[in-house]
Amino acid sequence: MKLKTIALTTVSTNMTPAQKLYEGKAKIIYTTEDPDILLAEFKDDATAFNAQKRGTIQGKGSINCTISSKLFQKLAADGIKNHFIDSPASHQMRVKAVKIVPLEVVVRNIAAGSLCKQTGLELGTILEKPLVEFYYKDDNLGDPLLTRDRLRLLKLATEEQVESLINLALQVNNFLQDFWKQCGITLVDFKLEFGLDSQQQLLLADEISPDTCRLWDMAQSDPNQRVMDKDRFRQDLGNVENAYQAVLQRVLQLLES
Ligand code: UDP
Secondary structure (H helix, E strand, C coil): CCCCCCEEEECCCCCCEEEEEEECCCEEEEECCCCCEEEEEECCEEEECCCCEEEECCCHHHHHHHHHHHHHHHHHHCCCCECEEEEEECCEEEEECCEECCEEEEEEEECCHHHHHHHCCCCCCEEEEEEEEEEECCHHHCCCEECHHHHHHHCCCCHHHHHHHHHHHHHHHHHHHHHHHHCCEEEEEEEEEEEECCCCCEEEECCCCCCCEEEEECCCCCCCCCECCCHHHHCCCCCHHHHHHHHHHHHHHHHHC
């Protein structure tokens, strides 16, 4: 994890002086009294295209934190170990401290985004089987797509870890496809991040939200109207806040039913 700004601050939930450990594009990470626990504060700031496009999505921090918290709890119940501990406020999540593996693990069920751009596949093409891809988590390099040999060359993960990451990503995909389907939403693709705990165990980390998943409303066939995720912001489709709010409502409704 990169250490950017170290500043003393007070976390409002427990009034314990905590250190700002890291500020990223969507979250601020604070230390807590317990070295094994960190506090993630989700921000309303939105960025796209490697931060070349910046903006604010009102309420996004709370929405993404709430959706992620619910999904992490469901995933843990399903046997997928992750960093979630609890959520002391709607925009805050207490998580197990992990060393983030510098890889973005992307799973795709339907062609969209960079896959279309780089391969010419038509947007919406259903993939015969889920595609798992690794990107190097490095903003300065523009998060490049990695081949298996480049992964090996850079020693970003052991062979065993790569196999585990693929298996975990596919398990998460099975879970999420079913979950979003029950919300009336098609899961197009998504990005996961993983971390290693003190026992070198791989834990699912970061977030799972409309910022990190492409989600299409099953009730809409129009290619713009169906979009319920960050593509609304990326492509200036409008109604960004409403879309995020609608995703949260569907998640809450499903969990209450
Ligand atoms: N994604 C993400 N963070 C990134 C890059 C991608 O959460 O830094 C997610 C993105 O929202 C989508 C999936 O990963 O659900 C695949 O993204 P893609 O490679 O198509 O890149 P994009 O078109 O978003 O640049």
